[in-house]
Amino acid sequence: MRSTTLYDEGGLKWIAMGRDPETRDDIIDTVQYMVVADGEALLIDPGGIEIFPQVLTEVTSHVEIAKIGGLFASHQDPDIASSMSLWSDLAEGLTVITPKIWIGFLTHLSLGTELTFEGLPDHGGSVPIGRSGRNLKAIPAHYCHSSGNFSLWDSRSRILFSGDIGAALLPDRVGDLFVADFDAHIQYMEGFHKRWMPANAPLRAWVSRVRELKPDMICPQHGSIFRGENVGRFLAWLERLDVESLDPSRQAALV
Amino acid sequence: MATKESFPSTLIQSLLSGSEVQNRVRTVGDFTLDMELVAVDGLVGAARLGGIQKGPVSALASALAELPPRIKTNLAEMEVICLGYARALSASAYIALRYQSHKDGLAAMRAEGKSDALSLTNIKHVEELQRSYHLAFEESLFEAREALRSVRAKLGDFEAIVRSVQHVGSYMAIEAAALEDGSGNFTSLAGEIHRQALRLADVLGALLDDTNNSELLMTNRNGGLAA
Numbered sequence: 001m002r003s004t005t006l007y008d009e010g011g012l013k014w015i016a017m018g019r020d021p022e023t024r025d026d027i028i029d030t031v032q033y034m035v036v037a038d039g040e041a042l043l044i045d046p047g048g049i050e051i052f053p054q055v056l057t058e059v060t061s062h063v064e065i066a067k068i069g070g071l072f073a074s075h076q077d078p079d080i081a082s083s084m085s086l087w088s089d090l091a092e093g094l095t096v097i098t099p100k101i102w103i104g105f106l107t108h109l110s111l112g113t114e115l116t117f118e119g120l121p122d123h124g125g126s127v128p129i130g131r132s133g134r135n136l137k138a139i140p141a142h143y144c145h146s147s148g149n150f151s152l153w154d155s156r157s158r159i160l161f162s163g164d165i166g167a168a169l170l171p172d173r174v175g176d177l178f179v180a181d182f183d184a185h186i187q188y189m190e191g192f193h194k195r196w197m198p199a200n201a202p203l204r205a206w207v208s209r210v211r212e213l214k215p216d217m218i219c220p221q222h223g224s225i226f227r228g229e230n231v232g233r234f235l236a237w238l239e240r241l242d243v244e245s246l247d248p249s250r251q252a253a254l255v
Numbered sequence: 256m257a258t259k260e261s262f263p264s265t266l267i268q269s270l271l272s273g274s275e276v277q278n279r280v281r282t283v284g285d286f287t288l289d290m291e292l293v294a295v296d297g298l299v300g301a302a303r304l305g306g307i308q309k310g311p312v313s314a315l316a317s318a319l320a321e322l323p324p325r326i327k328t329n330l331a332e333m334e335v336i337c338l339g340y341a342r343a344l345s346a347s348a349y350i351a352l353r354y355q356s357h358k359d360g361l362a363a364m365r366a367e368g369k370s371d372a373l374s375l376t377n378i379k380h381v382e383e384l385q386r387s388y389h390l391a392f393e394e395s396l397f398e399a400r401e402a403l404r405s406v407r408a409k410l411g412d413f414e415a416i417v418r419s420v421q422h423v424g425s426y427m428a429i430e431a432a433a434l435e436d437g438s439g440n441f442t443s444l445a446g447e448i449h450r451q452a453l454r455l456a457d458v459l460g461a462l463l464d465d466t467n468n469s470e471l472l473m474t475n476r477n478g479g480l481a482a
Contacts, residue, residue, distance in 0.1 A: 049356060052356055052359070052360060053356070053359040053360040053362070053363035053364075054363060056360040056363065056364065056381075057360070057363045057364050057366075057367055060364055060373070060374065060377035060378075061367070061369065061373070061374065063373075064373060064376055064377060064380075065377050065380045065381070066380065083356075085353065086353060086356050086357065086360075089353060089357065089384060089388075090357075090380070090381065090384060111349045111352060111353055112345070112346055112349030112350065112353075113349075113353075
């Protein structure tokens with residue numbers, strides 16, 4: 001696994017961790033993120049138990065473990081945060097910040113430990129970057145795909161963590177972390193969105209919310225990061241995408 | 256702890272062994288019902304008898320009727336003990352899983368070979384956590400073994416019941432031989448009592464094997480969770 005610094009200015013740092021050639025082929029590839037503000041850290045969708053050792057290695061090359069104060073889990077899937085109890089073991093006082101509706105479900109992944117949760121209401125709220133006193137903003141992304149789901153916005157770096165929105169299933173797990181050729185990238189996103197996103201309306205609403213933010217970077221949890229002109233291209237593509245039509249994958253699932 | 260490769264299967268086997276003990280205990284419930292039916296046969300048969308033979312056969316039938324409630328009481332206690340054992344086992348397995356994950360994490364951090372202050376601080380942090388988990392794992396194994404000891408002690412109570420059943424069965428056979436009328440019924444009843452006693456003895460033997468297997472999976476330093 002390797003780390004890529006996405007932003008580093010004024011004591012604020014965004015780090016993406018992924019592209020691990022040693023991840024087993026039967027595990028969906030993920031990109032994990034961490035925001036560090038004044039030495040205090042927030043883990044963002046830090047991944048499943050299977051990749052915990054690799055993520056730990058990357059995290060600890062940037063920040064002191066004791067300084068990890070928070071873990072943001074955008075939704076309830078196991079690839080998002082099934083490692084959360086291990087992080088909680090390591091970082092005393094760690095708070096798991098997640099959609100309120102998923103707390104009772106995520107507790108099933110506590111592995112016998114008591115986790116501290118902070119539930120985000122449907123309209124969103126502030127997400128602290130550890131104990132730094134700085135905050136990110138949870139942007140509602142419900143039904144994209146999960147029924148309780150948030151993106152995370154940082155107005156300072158203008159980075160938006162989008163979770164499964166913009167996700168791509170790439171054939172090459174070790175390629176460039178940033179989308180280089182948007183048109184060529186569509187083929188890796190389309191199937192994912194048509195299969196996992198349940199409806200058009202929530203996607204359109206999300207696009208509208210995100211356009212107002214004017215992000216410089218959109219960072220999904222699978223695939224590649226959009227920056228520069230590709231941010232606008234991605235939003236335009238997503239706005240037009242019809243996920244309700246019965247593509248072969250959906251049709252097969254409905255039989 | 257087991258090796259990284261064998262750990263998941265050892266963990267699952269260990270948890271499964273706890274379920275096997277619980278499921279086996281539940282089969283004793285079927286045995287209780289069958290014993291109740293045998294006891295009813297005994298009581299009804301004894302009630303039909305007259306004369307001098309009625310006394311000893313009635314006493315045996317009453318002794319037989321006392322056994323199902325004894326089994327039921329012990330069974331209820333055994334279920335509670337088994338639940339405690341399964342809980343101790345799952346707590347131990349959780350700790351083992353977390354211990355193993357942190358151990359893998361530490362190994363990955365060390366493999367980087369970094370010697371800067373931040374890396375050394377973090378490695379020390381994980382080492383301390385791993386040490387505390389090692390102690391916690393040993394403690395949880397101790398608790399699981401204590402729970403297993405309670406299961407075995409309760410198995411001892413059941414063995415006493417088996418001996419009582421066999422005893423009643425043997426006396427019933429003796430009394431049946433002395434009966435002039437209806438000896439056939441009591442002979443077959445005595446046979447049924449012996450069959451039930453053997454059945455319970457078989458279940459207890461299998462339960463003992465389950466507990467031994469479970470203990471091996473937990474504590475064996477060569478392939479078990481504690482390896």
